[in-house]
Amino acid sequence: MRPALLFLAAGLALACSRKAPAPPSPPSPAAPTPTAPAQAPAAAPTPLAPVANTVAAPKASLGVEVCADCHPEETDGFLATGMGHSLYKPDARPPIEDFSPEKATVTQPISGLRYRAYVDEAGRWWQEESVPGTEYRRAVEVKWVVGSGNHTRSYLGVVEGEVVQMPLTWYSGRRIWDMSPGYERADHFRFDRPVKPVCLFCHNDLTPARDETLAGYTAPLALGMTCVRCHGDPTQHVAQRSAGEGPPEGQPDPSILNPARLDGTAQLRICQQCHLTGEARVLLPGKRWDTYDPRTPLEDYVSIYVYANDGGPDFGIASHGHRLSLSACAQKSGGALTCSKCHNPHKNDPDLTRRRACMGCHDADDCGDGHGAEPDANCASCHMNRGGTNDIPHVTFTDHWIRKRPGGENDAPRPFTRELVDALADTRKNDDPADALARLGIAHAGAWRFQGRPVHLPEAVRLLSEGVQKAPGRLDAWEELGMALAATGELPGARAAFAEVEKRAPERTLYRLDYAQVLENMGELGEAERVLRAAVALRADYRAAWGNLANVLQKQGRFAEAETMYAKADALAPYLAITAANRGHNAANAGDLEGAERFFREAVRRDPHDPLGPFNLGTLALRRGQKDEAQRLFDEALKLNPKYAPALWLRARLALSRRDQQAARRDLQAMIEADPQDVRGYIDLARVELQAGDRQAASEVLLQGRFKMPGHPAIEQALEAVAAGRDL
Incomplete structure (x- = not known):
């Protein structure tokens, strides 16, 4: 990295939880004079101008109230389940959180940043970040609550026009506030974690996404899940029934999907939309995360990758579908063991109902334990392990791998493997082998980038290099290949991959930050400038592209032009320290050391936790020949981040x-x-x-x-x- 380089590749959506920032691109050769840091990617640019979707956006949901006219028992029961209130406005449900200051204040143990959840006098919910010992405060309003509250409640806000996750989560079982999943690292996301369409996919009805943004939407977020997620678009069904039309009672109705009429595997696929998370999810060609009707078989919409020969004690909070498939019960049922055998999707069931599901195949006398014949015995309490999950802290969940004796040799750690397999491949018909190869490469790239598992990087490069040759129309594979090659230092190959994207789809925007960074690292500043100018022409609100364009202009000695571009970036997000720091470097390189110091001190004011602040003041001290002061400031920066x-x-x-x-x-x-x-x-x-x-x-x-x-x-x-x- 160059001094003060903070660039992170702006990646496409592949995973929601456990994701890590993309590794930075390799640097260009050393220069003796510190230069401006590259701009951090826009977590959420402000939508200044509309961007057209390239695929038809989904229709708005008619809402559960339409179905309630004819199906009141089912809709009332569903709305009482966790799925029925999976995303909502803060004032839509009674608060279960403890907002007292002593309970609602959490210090991140590694970074030392302090977070507080509170409700203001107007009843609005907020989360605030502060740095102890300073006057720094930054608050973002909570716009939506995610989660039923049975286990957790998390919170979403809007930053620069895009939806972001908040740093604090309420953990219901322990009745505590703590850092949200993924925020346990020192370099956590703060208020910059984008909630992409792939993340929202399992929390609400699908909301039209704004193309070429990470987490922008063209309509307000749909509130919770409704009937459409399992039964499909009801428009035709409602119109026919309202007109007194439709098939005779008891006959199949082709205008709506009734999962009960599907075979066992197809029923499982309905639930596996959300209850088979996997290690990576990759869409099939032409599909979007904001457009899905369950009448399309899930395997014709997405590939869901899991580790080969999976097993062992660890399980995730949304691993039900995969863990169930490991069970002898599921394997010997011929597809008959579906989720609805134990769970009624339209209401919360007592344990006794689930016991009856077991008794459909097993006799009570078969149980080796004396309590098995008891009428109120809960089979799952012995045969399905309950414990903490490997992706969400402070929760206790049921592992859906049914076993005679959970524990012992069955819970030996899973042997190390990096092999990923598509859990839906066995029911997919007429799959294109070339596209399947590219999807597998994208999955490995996702495991590397979003889950921080570098062991997948070489496999991603190998598979993607072959995959793009066999499936050259797969633009996301070219983009992932470019980022993977850049991370390995193979800059010419990365350049060629990104150039292919530009040739095939000149309207694509997000990848241009990575493309320009590769060109800059190769010393091709003119080409980097061209790529970034195209980015801001495509999206006038792309703050990161304005900032990186300014950096490239500064490197060319065009300081006045660079300042104009920095000012545009600053106007889009005037609270970001990095832009003020970049303007300081630009002023210093133009010979204005006093102006540089003003910008550097403004960067410290905006974010005293960022080591960039004292570091930049240290570079200014070096310019002035003040080596002792520079040493002190570099020491201060390294106290913030060793x-x-x-x-x-x-x-x-x-x-x-x-x-x-x-x-x-x-x-x-x-x-x-x-x-x-x-x-x-x-x-x-x-x-x-x-x-x-x-x-x-x-x-x-x-x-x-x-x-x-x-x-x-x-x-x-x-x-x-x-x-x-x-x-x-």
């Missing part, structure tokens, strides 16, 4: 300037560990070894860099110099 690679690099350079090889080596080794794709760490560490007279160690450091970034020109030139006996 793995902040830009501060480690410049602090190491200060140590090199005073020939403190031990301190320089320590910081450069930490820098390489924190950011193994920053070429400057390897080159400067090689310089340290040369100063120490160890040419062999210098070569080994550079070879380590070559392994991480094959063919990088700066590494190759340095290796050649060391081999020839020259200094660096």
Whole structure:
């Protein structure tokens, strides 16, 4: 990374929970003068101009009240279930949370950021972020509540015009506030976690998404799930019945889907829309996350990937479908063991109902335990394990893998594997093998990018490289290949992949940040500028693209033009520290050190938790020749984030300037560990070894860099110099 580089690839939707930010693109060769950081991706740009959908958007749901006219018992019962109130406005249901300040204030244990949930005098719900010891406060209003409250309630807001998840979740079982799932890391999402259509898919009726945004929608979010998610669009059915038409009573009605008339596997697929999350989900060609009717077989809509030879004790909160398939009961039932055998989708059932489901196949006398014959015995209490899930904290859930004796050898850890298999493939007809290969590559890329599992990166590169040749129309595969190759340092290949997307779909926008970053890292600033100008022409509200365009202009010495672009980015999100910091670098490079200091201090005011603030002031101190002050500020930045690679690099350079090889080596080794794709760490560490007279160690450091970034020109030139006996 360049100093103060904060760029994260703006990725497409593949997973909702457990996702990690995309790895940064490799840096360009070192430059002695600190330059502006790349802009962080827009979590939620403001919709200034409408963007047309490329596929017909879904019809708005008629609402459960239409069905209630003829089916009041079913609709009333459904609305009392968790699915019946899965997403709603804060004032739509009685609050179950404890908003007292001592209960509703949580400090993130690693970052030290403090969060508070509260209700203001007008009855509006908020979540606030603060930094202890400073005056910094940032509050975002809660617009929607997600979750029935049986286990959790999470919260959604709007930032820059897009839907985001809030940092705090209410955990009902323990009656506590704590960080939302995925917020346990130091570099968590704060108020920037986009709630993409794939995330909303299982929380409400589908809402039309705004194309080429991460989490923008063209209509208000649908409130909760209704009948359409299992029965399909009722428009024709309602019209016929309102006109007194329709088939005779007891006969199939083709105008509506009745899952009870489907075979067992097809019934399972209805539930597996949401109760088979998998490790990655990839849409089939031409499908959208905001357009699905259950009359389309699920396997013809999406691939859901799970690990091969799955098993072991770990299970997720939405793993029911997959874990049930591991059960001997399911495997021997011939498809007859469906979810509705134990669960009535139209009402909450007591345990006794579920016991009767077991008694349909098993005699009470068959149970090896004495209590099995008791009329009120709950079979699941012994044969289905209850425990914590591997993706949501503070909850107790039922593992749907039915076993004689959960535990013991059955709960041995699952053997390591990175092999992913499509759980729906066995019922999919006429699948295109080329597209299936591309989808599998996209799934591995998703496991790498969104779940932070680097073991999947090589497999993603291998499968996607082959997949795009066999299925060249799969644009998301080209985009994923570009990001994967960039992460491995294969910049020419990444450039070619992104160029293919541009050629085939010039209207696509989000990938252009990654494309421009690759071009910038290759030194092709003019091309990077062209790509980013196209992005802002396509989306005038694309704040990250305005900021990155300004960075590229600044690198070309066009400081006045850069300031104009930074101002556009700042107007879209005037609370972001990164834009103020970038403007400071631009002013400094234009020779206006006083202006630079104003911007840098404004960045600190906007976000005193960000190490970028003291780091940038440290770079300004270096420009002024104030090495001691620079050292103090870099130390301050590293207190905020000990793995902040830009501060480690410049602090190491200060140590090199005073020939403190031990301190320089320590910081450069930490820098390489924190950011193994920053070429400057390897080159400067090689310089340290040369100063120490160890040419062999210098070569080994550079070879380590070559392994991480094959063919990088700066590494190759340095290796050649060391081999020839020259200094660096």
